[in-house]
Amino acid sequence: MGKVAFVFSGQGAQYSGMGKSLYEHSAAAKNVFDTAESIRPGTKNQCFSGTLEEISITKNTQPCLFCVDLAAAEALREAGITPDVTAGFSLGEVAAVTFAGIFTTEEGFSLVTKRGEAMQAAAEQADSAMAAVLKLPNEKVEELCRMHQSVFPVNYNCPGQLVVAGLKTTLPDFLSDVAANGGRAVPLNVSGGFHSPFMESASARLHDVLETMDVKEPTVPVYANYTAEPYTKETAKELLTQQVAHPVRWQQTVEKMIEAGVDTFVEVGAGKTLCGLIKKTSRAVKVYNVEDAETLSAAVQAIRAEGENA
Known part of the structure; x- marks a missing residue:
């Protein structure tokens, strides 16, 4: 052991x-x-x-x-x-x-x-939320974050799972891009955009x-x-x-x-x-x-x- x-x-x-x-x-x-x-x-x-x-x-x-x-x-x-x-x-x-x-x-x-x-x-102070992005490499998720204002990679959980935090006004467009790139996003049960x-x-x-x-x-x-x-x-x-x-x-x-x-x-x-x-x-x-x-x-x-x- x-x-x-x-x-x-x-x-x-x-x-x-x-x-x-x-x-x-x-x-x-x-x-x-x-x-x-x-x-x-x-x-x-x-x-x-x-x-x-x-x-x-x-x-x-x-x-x-x-x-x-x-x-x-x-x-x-x-x-x-x-x-x-x-x-x-x-x-x-x-x-x-x-x-x-x-x-x-x-x-x-x-x-x-x-x-x-x-x-x-x-x-x-900021109407933010978090979502777990699945089925995409970390590098791709980071690239998508850079394309969207106020969306950040925050929790590097495991291979193929990276959580992001973002404003509730900007997250929907980001999540649409995730889906368009073959990924999947799961909203998290938290009350803010933590670790960002x-x-x-x-x-x-x-x-x-x-x-x-x-x-x-x-x-x-x-x-x-x-x-x-x-x-x-x-x-x-x-x-x-x-x-x-x-x-x-x-x-x-x-x-x-x-x-x-x-x-x-x-x-x-x-x-x-x-x-x-x-x-x-x-x-x-x-x-x-x-x-x-x-x-x-x-x-x-x-x-x-x-x-x-x-």
């Missing part, structure tokens, strides 16, 4: 009831939610019984998904499964750096709450927040969205500041993890979107997801069995 990576889910994976099973079955997961609740009352209720509409509002989505991400990872750690490396997709990166000890749970949750508020405010220049004001607000925070050395490597390279204590604030207004280099991150010896990926948090992206990047690796008591038990058993048979 090679190395194990924990990868933390991002925005768009949210659903009503997420995290409730983890809360009920894991003391470590319960502690994450209770800590969050003490800082932002109502968070548990939004996760466990909030409507999809409510938890899809960015300022709610981010703290809620952070809790589910971190709770799943802590439940795994409680069961004796620990990663060799980590990464998080977009807001999942805040959960990843918190799990790695760069911030305490309280600090990480406070940061992601402010991040969600800042990105919500930036989204309200539309988020510069959020990046500036996050910079100010991070300047007041204490940063610690990571206890496990965390690969950054912005660079696809591991964090250091010295780079943490800059990486988190730049991340919100620049592309997520997810495919490159996964490839670098595999080069470093990772052959088992565990997606922690809501859904299993990252599992799909990872399998499209490499068929040679094993992927698991942990989002509730059932998937937690299955992943723990499978990873233990791999270790015994290695």
Whole structure:
């Protein structure tokens, strides 16, 4: 058995009831939610019984998904499964750096709450949206973006899938060009054009927040969205500041993890979107997801069995 990576889910994976099973079955997961609740009352209720509409509002989505991400990872750690490396997709990166000890749970949750508020405010300043472009090479999608005003490549997900952000007034023409070139586009369930220049004001607000925070050395490597390279204590604030207004280099991150010896990926948090992206990047690796008591038990058993048979 090679190395194990924990990868933390991002925005768009949210659903009503997420995290409730983890809360009920894991003391470590319960502690994450209770800590969050003490800082932002109502968070548990939004996760466990909030409507999809409510938890899809960015300022709610981010703290809620952070809790589910971190709770799943802590439940795994409680069961004796620990990663060799980590990464998080977009807001999942805040959960990843918190799990790695760069911030305490309280600090990480406070940061992601402010991040969600800042990105919500930036989204309200520009009527923007995101769409995943499928079946076209990245170079072609980048070329089409350059042909359309205010459309940007933002999430390099996996081979044949690149997410773009753009103004709602300009995206339809761009998507028509995608179809004309043999591609397909899927609108995403997010409330703004994240990881693009539309988020510069959020990046500036996050910079100010991070300047007041204490940063610690990571206890496990965390690969950054912005660079696809591991964090250091010295780079943490800059990486988190730049991340919100620049592309997520997810495919490159996964490839670098595999080069470093990772052959088992565990997606922690809501859904299993990252599992799909990872399998499209490499068929040679094993992927698991942990989002509730059932998937937690299955992943723990499978990873233990791999270790015994290695």
